[in-house]
Amino acid sequence: MVLIFRYGPRPAFIFKTVCSLRPVKTHSFAFLSLKTLSTMSAGAAKQDNKDLAPIFKWASNDGEFRRQDSSFRGVVSREPNATFRAEPGRYHLYVSWACPWAHRTVIVRALKGLEDVIGLSVVHYLLGDGGWRFDLPGEKTPGVVPDTVNEAQYLRELYFKADPEYSGRYTVPVLWDKKHGTIVNNESSEIIRILNTAFDEWSTAPGVTYYPKDLASQIDEVNTWVYDQINNGVYKAGFATSQTAYESNYAKVFDGLARVESLLANRKWLVGDRFTEADIRLWTTIVRFDPVYHTHFKCNGGTITHDYPNILRWARQVYQTPKIKETVNMMHIKRHYYMSHIQINPYRIVPEWDGPDLDIKV
Numbered sequence: 001m002v003l004i005f006r007y008g009p010r011p012a013f014i015f016k017t018v019c020s021l022r023p024v025k026t027h028s029f030a031f032l033s034l035k036t037l038s039t040m041s042a043g044a045a046k047q048d049n050k051d052l053a054p055i056f057k058w059a060s061n062d063g064e065f066r067r068q069d070s071s072f073r074g075v076v077s078r079e080p081n082a083t084f085r086a087e088p089g090r091y092h093l094y095v096s097w098a099c100p101w102a103h104r105t106v107i108v109r110a111l112k113g114l115e116d117v118i119g120l121s122v123v124h125y126l127l128g129d130g131g132w133r134f135d136l137p138g139e140k141t142p143g144v145v146p147d148t149v150n151e152a153q154y155l156r157e158l159y160f161k162a163d164p165e166y167s168g169r170y171t172v173p174v175l176w177d178k179k180h181g182t183i184v185n186n187e188s189s190e191i192i193r194i195l196n197t198a199f200d201e202w203s204t205a206p207g208v209t210y211y212p213k214d215l216a217s218q219i220d221e222v223n224t225w226v227y228d229q230i231n232n233g234v235y236k237a238g239f240a241t242s243q244t245a246y247e248s249n250y251a252k253v254f255d256g257l258a259r260v261e262s263l264l265a266n267r268k269w270l271v272g273d274r275f276t277e278a279d280i281r282l283w284t285t286i287v288r289f290d291p292v293y294h295t296h297f298k299c300n301g302g303t304i305t306h307d308y309p310n311i312l313r314w315a316r317q318v319y320q321t322p323k324i325k326e327t328v329n330m331m332h333i334k335r336h337y338y339m340s341h342i343q344i345n346p347y348r349i350v351p352e353w354d355g356p357d358l359d360i361k362v
């Protein structure tokens with residue numbers, strides 16, 4: 001301590017910095033070299049966190065969060081000999097109201113009027129040690145819809161039924177085939193394409209497409225950067241375990257939002273003149289941005305409410321599109337993030353604000 005005060009150019013800052021660092025196993029303050037001190041004062045927060053306990057290790061050694069690839073990539077088709085043939089009542093969707101990826105699939109199921117064609121189960125908002133689960137005996141959590149197909153208590157049971165050797169994460173959404181007792185697909189971007197066309201025979205909106213052929217390449221192009229910078233970008237910022245990884249992903253999030261903001265300056269929808277899959281995919285992140293990502297994932301460079309008027313107007317348009325607002329469960333969204341990620345929020349305090357009022361006419 002004495003050394004710090006004698007040699008440091010900005011003693012008070014260094015003192016605060018050193019005291020705020022997590023314990024550094026091999027250093028005692030008395031033996032800190034001048035070089036170490038100056039590194040710390042210049043970039044105290046740039047620690048790489050390699051010494052963190054395993055519970056904090058969500059990211060790779062470079063501090064970057066990397067999302068695993070989905071394992072089940074089957075396709076439902078109308079072909080008579082298809083393994084997964086389109087049939088009413090045969091498939092079941094497992095989702096979380098909280099999850100932005102699952103949210104896409106709930107929206108497309110609703111927009112295509114497939115509620116009576118494809119069943120739905122909804123997990124509890126808490127993602128705990130055993131992964132997603134349904135209500136425990138005695139619980140009656142609003143919004144949870146039990147699994148009447150497999151009677152599962154934990155979502156992982158489905159993954160093991162589908163593949164006893166499964167070793168990945170137990171993610172939502174899951175599209176389940178009751179006939180073969182297996183998972184068809186657990187990748188939301190593919191599930192929404194399946195729901196968009198495969199069940200048109202029984203859909204209340206046959207022929208309506210959110211991935212029109214004439215806009216397909218533009219939609220793909222927008223999806224690519226929106227996924228990287230915004231949808232997954234907020235997770236990469238929020239789950240980063242190094243300052244460097246956080247800062248670079250944070251910057252990408254706000255570059256992405258700026259790009260969307262200027263795109264929406266003189267158009268109603270992201271691509272072409274129609275509401276498409278690109279809008280749906282971006283929107284499930286935007287609706288979570290102010291109440292969750294801004295605070296919980298430290299994406300605090302601005303809010304949709306105050307800093308992105310075009311995105312806000314567009315978000316209201318989407319929300320007010322028939323059948324969409326019913327897919328938003330802010331209680332599940334907020335409780336899931338703030339109460340499940342105890343590494344980020346150990347006391348599980350859930351902030352008050354639900355984000356902007358999206359029901360205001362635009």
Ligand SMILES: N[C@@H](CCC(=O)N[C@@H](CS)C(=O)NCC(=O)O)C(=O)O
Nearest residue numbers: 099101169170171172173186187188
């Ligand atoms: N690529 C997947 C990602 C799905 C995903 O990561 N879902 C999260 C919830 S938002 C999940 O279920 N995580 C559980 C876990 O990782 O244990 C998709 O888009 O369908």
